[in-house]
Amino acid sequence: MDYFFVLLFSGLAVLFILGGIILSYLIAPHRPNRIKNTPYECGEIPLGSAWIQFNVGYYLFALLFLIFDVEAAFLYPWAVILRVVGFPGLLEVGIFLLVLILGLIYARKKGALEWV
Amino acid sequence: MMSVGQPAWEVVTVADRAEYWLESHWYFAVAYMILAVLAVAAMVVALGMGLIYGERKIAAHFQCRMGPMRVGYHGILQSIADTIKLLLKEDIVPERADKVLHLVGPFLTLVVTILILGVLPYSPLLQLADVSLGVLYLTALSGLSVLGLLLGGWSSNNKWSLLGGMRAAAQVISYEITATLALLVVTMFAGTLTLSGIVQSQAQGWWVWRAHGVGLLSMGLFMIAATAEINRTPFDIPEGESELTGGFHTEYSGLRFAFFFLAEFINMFVVAGITVTLFLGGWMPLRIGNWETFNNLMGLIPPSLWFLGKVVVMVFVLMWFRWTFPRMRVDQLMRLEWKFLLPIGFINLFAAAVIILCKWYFFPV
Numbered sequence: 001m002d003y004f005f006v007l008l009f010s011g012l013a014v015l016f017i018l019g020g021i022i023l024s025y026l027i028a029p030h031r032p033n034r035i036k037n038t039p040y041e042c043g044e045i046p047l048g049s050a051w052i053q054f055n056v057g058y059y060l061f062a063l064l065f066l067i068f069d070v071e072a073a074f075l076y077p078w079a080v081i082l083r084v085v086g087f088p089g090l091l092e093v094g095i096f097l098l099v100l101i102l103g104l105i106y107a108r109k110k111g112a113l114e115w116v
Numbered sequence: 117m118m119s120v121g122q123p124a125w126e127v128v129t130v131a132d133r134a135e136y137w138l139e140s141h142w143y144f145a146v147a148y149m150i151l152a153v154l155a156v157a158a159m160v161v162a163l164g165m166g167l168i169y170g171e172r173k174i175a176a177h178f179q180c181r182m183g184p185m186r187v188g189y190h191g192i193l194q195s196i197a198d199t200i201k202l203l204l205k206e207d208i209v210p211e212r213a214d215k216v217l218h219l220v221g222p223f224l225t226l227v228v229t230i231l232i233l234g235v236l237p238y239s240p241l242l243q244l245a246d247v248s249l250g251v252l253y254l255t256a257l258s259g260l261s262v263l264g265l266l267l268g269g270w271s272s273n274n275k276w277s278l279l280g281g282m283r284a285a286a287q288v289i290s291y292e293i294t295a296t297l298a299l300l301v302v303t304m305f306a307g308t309l310t311l312s313g314i315v316q317s318q319a320q321g322w323w324v325w326r327a328h329g330v331g332l333l334s335m336g337l338f339m340i341a342a343t344a345e346i347n348r349t350p351f352d353i354p355e356g357e358s359e360l361t362g363g364f365h366t367e368y369s370g371l372r373f374a375f376f377f378l379a380e381f382i383n384m385f386v387v388a389g390i391t392v393t394l395f396l397g398g399w400m401p402l403r404i405g406n407w408e409t410f411n412n413l414m415g416l417i418p419p420s421l422w423f424l425g426k427v428v429v430m431v432f433v434l435m436w437f438r439w440t441f442p443r444m445r446v447d448q449l450m451r452l453e454w455k456f457l458l459p460i461g462f463i464n465l466f467a468a469a470v471i472i473l474c475k476w477y478f479f480p481v
């Protein structure tokens with residue numbers, strides 16, 4: 001039932017936004033022209049498209065994030081039953097995290113965490 | 117685990133009530149569902165307007181200005197006027213933009229905000245739904261919120277927007293790790309993931325000080341990470357107007373811009389609400405050890421007021437941040453997360469686990 005409510009809320013969100021946009025479409029003026037519709041580039045005529053290939057420095061961070069976020073998903077069950085699994089559990093999680101932290105140290109030594 | 121003598125709070129969510137009536141009188145269940153949805157809708161509107169007005173007034177007074185003064189008494193109707201203005205504005209979509217994704221951007225951002233708003237425990241009797249995965253649900257949704265910003269930035273086909281969206285993605289996903297590690301500490305102490313369970317586990321004292329130092333550190337980490345996740349100053353580089361004109365929402369106008377704006381402000385409430393729920397006892401009244409008279413007096417204030425009061429304080433702190441710290445540079449931001457907050461977060465996590473397992477308690481937990 002709780003998750004059904006979550007579904008209801010997402011339905012509400014969709015309705016809320018669609019309703020707003022339809023309302024604004026009905027009452028707001030709509031007079032597009034060529035100059036108004038060009039992408040904003042500080043008043044200049046834009047040079048080419050923004051969808052070009054460029055060096056995404058964020059890419060490495062995204063990869064690192066992926067590892068640590070998946071790790072976090074593994075840690076939640078452990079955190080809940082921490083008192084049940086006790087020290088053996090802590091040791092296992094410690095080994096698991098150690099591998100990841102070694103990876104982080106490696107990335108740091110390689111300079112992957114430096115913003116170019 | 118919990119010591120005796122704590123006041124018993126029974127949590128009944130609106131979802132529970134709906135489930136209770138579902139068998140015998142299904143229309144009661146439907147009425148509860150409609151009520152819940154209407155309540156969330158009303159909250160989105162009221163919070164949006166109230167927080168925008170509050171932020172403008174508080175910002176003004178920080179700078180020795182008056183802020184909005186013309187519309188209504190001390191500008192109290194300013195937000196309503198702004199809403200009507202935004203509704204009447206032309207909705208411009210740049211001609212080479214990806215039209216569908218341009219619409220999906222603000223959509224996703226606001227959906228995430230509304231979904232979190234629906235599960236926060238406002239009081240024992242006023243919680244709409246209590247999802248069993250609680251904290252994990254919050255983490256998952258805050259990870260989803262970056263998608264809206266990224267899509268909005270990419271689909272506009274504008275270089276500023278693209279850079280803003282990329283920055284938003286890098287920033288939000290980086291700080292999410294720290295936020296997760298901080299929330300894990302509370303999960304370990306409370307031994308449950310549900311938000312109502314975490315609030316109830318704080319009947320004897322709030323985790324911020326009852327968690328033996330690691331709680332305080334976690335709260336600090338979470339506040340920093342959360343401020344970065346909702347892109348507020350000093351971490352507002354995705355929309356830094358002095359560098360990127362408007363960042364990911366450069367090409368948004370009218371109501372679509374309003375939705376981004378609304379989500380940003382309600383996120384402030386959401387972050388304050390999560391902090392309060394996990395670290396500051398949620399709707400639990402303040403209790404100090406054996407001061408029975410004091411505890412009884414505090415217990416007289418209704419839980420919903422406790423929650424609201426704490427949230428207002430936290431929101432004010434977030435606004436205070438904005439007028440205290442200058443904006444960071446991108447590289448400083450990434451260095452802060454990956455080289456400082458992340459190691460601290462891991463050490464904090466281990467310290468918490470060791471404290472719990474060795475039972476190094478100064479007072480019973």
